[in-house]
Amino acid sequence: MTKLTFPFKVDIDFATGHVTAPAKVLTRRLSDLQGLFMDSAAYEQMLSRENPVLYDVYEIQVPEEAGHLASCTTVIYPGKVGKEYFFTKGHFHTIEETAEIYTCLRGEGYLLMMTRDGRSRAIKMTPGVSAYIPPYWAHRTLNCGGEPFVFYGVWPADAGHDYAAILDKGFKQRVMEVDGKPAVTE
Ligand SMILES: O=P(O)(O)OC[C@H]1O[C@H](O)[C@H](O)[C@@H](O)[C@@H]1O
Ligand SMILES: [Fe+2]
Numbered sequence: 001m002t003k004l005t006f007p008f009k010v011d012i013d014f015a016t017g018h019v020t021a022p023a024k025v026l027t028r029r030l031s032d033l034q035g036l037f038m039d040s041a042a043y044e045q046m047l048s049r050e051n052p053v054l055y056d057v058y059e060i061q062v063p064e065e066a067g068h069l070a071s072c073t074t075v076i077y078p079g080k081v082g083k084e085y086f087f088t089k090g091h092f093h094t095i096e097e098t099a100e101i102y103t104c105l106r107g108e109g110y111l112l113m114m115t116r117d118g119r120s121r122a123i124k125m126t127p128g129v130s131a132y133i134p135p136y137w138a139h140r141t142l143n144c145g146g147e148p149f150v151f152y153g154v155w156p157a158d159a160g161h162d163y164a165a166i167l168d169k170g171f172k173q174r175v176m177e178v179d180g181k182p183a184v185t186e
Contacts, residue, residue: 017075017150019058039082068157076143090140094160108145144182
């Protein structure tokens with residue numbers, strides 16, 4: 001750590017996921033997730049009509065250095081591309097031996113995780129569920145409910161985001177609507 005930083009607080013609205021300053025919002029729209037949904041025809045068709053916001057991330061900014069903890073809320077809005085629920089891009093950490101904790105504040109979703117050697121796990125997220133993502137596991141979240149899915153995440157501030165493998169090969173598991181209900185597919 002290079003210099004002393006000072007204690008601070010933010011206020012989190014559990015219903016909307018909104019975080020007060022100095023948090024910064026990062027908005028991802030449908031067009032930012034090119035090539036990631038299974039049904040590419042449904043994706044192109046939706047994008048030709050609209051470019052909805054799939055999720056907002058409210059990042060509580062700290063120095064990106066070892067020793068600090070970064071955190072954010074993520075709000076994934078309800079919706080689907082074809083039969084597949086709106087999800088985050090998903091990433092490995094650049095420093096792969098770093099973990100993360102997600103705690104659900106509102107709504108209903110899944111946390112999907114996978115390793116580079118082909119293992120996968122899914123955890124159902126509902127308010128009060130706090131999930132541990134160990135080192136080496138890529139992670140993606142999705143909203144399988146009818147209201148915003150809101151969760152709070154904490155991770156080592158120097159961990160970094162590595163999207164390359166996900167953009168290249170996608171995620172092993174998907175969550176699709178089957179007979180009106182979410183189903184996790186391999
Ligand atoms: O970066 P994405 O894979 O699009 O996911 C969006 C966000 O989801 C979580 O909240 C993570 O804690 C964030 O680090 C990440 O940026
Ligand atoms: Fe992460």
